[in-house]
Amino acid sequence: MKILVGLKRVIDYNVRVQVKPDGSGVVTDGVKMSINPFDEIALEEALRLREAGVAEEVVVVSIGPGAAQQQLRTGLAMGADRAILVEADEEVQPLTAARVLLSLVEKEQPGLVMLGKQAIDDDCSQTGQMLAALWDRPQATFASEVVVADGVATVTREVDAGLETIEVDLPALITVDLRLNEPRFVKLPDIMKAKKKPLDEMPLAELGVTAGNFVSTSAYAPPAQRERGIMVEDVDGLMAALKDKGLV
Amino acid sequence: MSKILIIAEHDGQALNPSTAKTLTCAAAIGGDIDIAVFADSVDAVAAEAAALDGVSKVLTVETSGNGFRLAAALAPKIVAMAEGYSHILAPSTTFGKDLLPRVAALLGVAQISDVMAVLGSHEFQRPIYAGNAIVNVTVPADQVMAGTVRTASFAAAGAGSSASIESAGSAEAPSHTRYVKLEASGGERPDLQSAPRVVSGGRALGSEENFDIIYQLADAMGAGVGASRAAVDAGYVPNDMQVGQTGKIIAPDLYVAIGISGAIQHLTGIKDAGTIVAINKDAEAPIFEVADIGLVGDLFNIVPELTQKLA
Numbered sequence: 001m002k003i004l005v006g007l008k009r010v011i012d013y014n015v016r017v018q019v020k021p022d023g024s025g026v027v028t029d030g031v032k033m034s035i036n037p038f039d040e041i042a043l044e045e046a047l048r049l050r051e052a053g054v055a056e057e058v059v060v061v062s063i064g065p066g067a068a069q070q071q072l073r074t075g076l077a078m079g080a081d082r083a084i085l086v087e088a089d090e091e092v093q094p095l096t097a098a099r100v101l102l103s104l105v106e107k108e109q110p111g112l113v114m115l116g117k118q119a120i121d122d123d124c125s126q127t128g129q130m131l132a133a134l135w136d137r138p139q140a141t142f143a144s145e146v147v148v149a150d151g152v153a154t155v156t157r158e159v160d161a162g163l164e165t166i167e168v169d170l171p172a173l174i175t176v177d178l179r180l181n182e183p184r185f186v187k188l189p190d191i192m193k194a195k196k197k198p199l200d201e202m203p204l205a206e207l208g209v210t211a212g213n214f215v216s217t218s219a220y221a222p223p224a225q226r227e228r229g230i231m232v233e234d235v236d237g238l239m240a241a242l243k244d245k246g247l248v
Numbered sequence: 249m250s251k252i253l254i255i256a257e258h259d260g261q262a263l264n265p266s267t268a269k270t271l272t273c274a275a276a277i278g279g280d281i282d283i284a285v286f287a288d289s290v291d292a293v294a295a296e297a298a299a300l301d302g303v304s305k306v307l308t309v310e311t312s313g314n315g316f317r318l319a320a321a322l323a324p325k326i327v328a329m330a331e332g333y334s335h336i337l338a339p340s341t342t343f344g345k346d347l348l349p350r351v352a353a354l355l356g357v358a359q360i361s362d363v364m365a366v367l368g369s370h371e372f373q374r375p376i377y378a379g380n381a382i383v384n385v386t387v388p389a390d391q392v393m394a395g396t397v398r399t400a401s402f403a404a405a406g407a408g409s410s411a412s413i414e415s416a417g418s419a420e421a422p423s424h425t426r427y428v429k430l431e432a433s434g435g436e437r438p439d440l441q442s443a444p445r446v447v448s449g450g451r452a453l454g455s456e457e458n459f460d461i462i463y464q465l466a467d468a469m470g471a472g473v474g475a476s477r478a479a480v481d482a483g484y485v486p487n488d489m490q491v492g493q494t495g496k497i498i499a500p501d502l503y504v505a506i507g508i509s510g511a512i513q514h515l516t517g518i519k520d521a522g523t524i525v526a527i528n529k530d531a532e533a534p535i536f537e538v539a540d541i542g543l544v545g546d547l548f549n550i551v552p553e554l555t556q557k558l559a
């Protein structure tokens with residue numbers, strides 16, 4: 001079985017993202033870029049499935065600017081077998097990403113597609129579910145445990161009410177949550193080896209998908225700031241402050 | 249004029265409060281509002297939905313074997329029902345987040361996630377980058393608008409009406425997806441997402457046993473209980489208690505953060521809280537930058553004392 005894993009290039013999660021003063025976007029110049037942390041977890045899980053003998057090949061794909069090669073090379077260094085970069089210069093919205101992934105799925109015929117449950121840039125949490133819909137296959141979103149056997153994935157999902165378990169027949173789409181695993185660290189020799197692994201590049205148009213910009217975004221603004229309040233000395237001070245606000 | 253379909257969220261018995269909040273968002277868009285209730289047994293939930301103020305009618309769809317929990321069962325039916333609607337909304341909970349993109353893709357339209365304000369029938373505000381930026385987004389007016397609603401941004405609509413209830417048939421889960429079970433950890437305490445007061449503990453608690461002092465304080469205050477991701481990851485509490493970007497986004501009147509540093513991903517979940525109280529031994533902890541009332545000190549002394557004084 002082959003597993004296809006999506007890796008989105010995003011601003012690193014440690015960066016405090018700032019809105020440009022003219023409201024035209026967020027500051028990206030000179031900002032550290034990384035693999036979307038949820039996608040990294042998806043890749044880790046795919047690699048573990050391969051190491052457990054459940055899968056034979058792990059293919060990483062990124063849809064984005066040429067510079068997303070860096071994230072794909074990191075994915076190869078983590079252990080992916082090969083990489084595909086679908087080059088798009090404009091912003092890629094979730095429905096477009098899902099259509100691109102669908103066309104790759106038709107070509108690659110994976111048993112599983114694994115993605116992060118959301119990208120930490122647009123926070124949309126849509127692409128996986130959209131792909132599953134277009135592909136007409138099952139979806140298991142927000143996974144915190146994945147067991148694959150006999151053509152069935154048993155997935156534990158982190159839902160608001162607790163932990164839900166569902167079974168899905170393969171091929172299927174899984175999106176992963178943070179507690180699924182802890183991604184491995186990349187070692188230097190792996191980075192060297194990754195340079196020799198295949199990385200195919202193709203323009204988005206070659207897949208017959210046009211990047212429809214369905215949602216147009218204007219006015220970026222910083223969020224309303226909360227003010228720093230008062231400091232109290234002790235529990236009695238806290239009680240008094242709460243009483244003052246009518247909260248106890 | 250807009251015609252809006254809301255997909256109700258419930259646990260099989262009772263309507264989830266997120267539905268009434270989604271209704272408030274729909275009312276801000278304006279127009280005719282219907283609520284669809286998918287359930288194995290629709291009556292009780294449909295009656296609750298029909299009582300909400302501002303609903304034209306409730307459409308019921310029967311499922312079986314917990315099919316109402318599965319996006320693959322609901323999405324094709326919602327698409328079949330979509331004719332004539334200008335907007336399809338669901339709460340931005342794990343239920344709505346799982347479901348609505350599947351609907352949008354089948355309809356061939358984009359989705360707007362986490363609507364936090366309505367600027368026009370097709371223009372909305374939403375947060376990106378864990379709430380570090382707020383953007384205005386517009387979708388084409390000639391397409392169905394599919395959106396999930398950030399429930400912390402809207403008050404619940406009132407109840408006291410009685411809309412008509414109509415059957416819209418049934419929905420079957422495809423054989424490729426099977427519901428197995430739900431392990432709900434929720435106990436007797438107020439629901440985290442709707443509780444007016446929430447007490448949360450972080451990594452500093454150090455163990456599942458130590459977390460007891462958080463529960464005791466919460467009980468003395470009649471509060472729901474939350475946690476940071478670090479506390480969940482360490483196994484002190486179950487996942488459904490996580491507050492933040494990847495957990496629950498909440499807006500209680502009072503939020504008490506105990507032994508929580510105030511990472512941006514955590515703060516995303518509490519931005520709309522009324523009053524934030526922080527208890528932390530590190531005076532430089534970022535949580536104090538957003539706290540309305542701060543107390544520096546050791547939580548293992550402060551929390552029991554506070555609990556005792558509140559009792």
Ligand SMILES: Cc1cc2nc3c(=O)[nH]c(=O)nc-3n(C[C@H](O)[C@H](O)[C@H](O)COP(=O)(O)OP(=O)(O)OC[C@H]3O[C@@H](n4cnc5c(N)ncnc54)[C@H](O)[C@@H]3O)c2cc1C
Binds near residue numbers: 477493509514528530
């Ligand atoms: C993609 C992504 C998503 C994330 N999503 C979330 C999310 O949804 N929710 C979330 O919470 N986090 C999330 N995180 C994690 C977040 O970045 C922080 O790591 C986490 O919130 C830290 O939890 P904490 O404050 O409990 O722990 P720490 O940061 O370790 O803070 C512990 C605090 O306790 C204080 N302390 C220690 N001992 C005592 C004592 N005896 N008395 C009083 N104070 C004491 C310390 O001073 C410190 O401030 C996410 C991270 C990533 C990368």
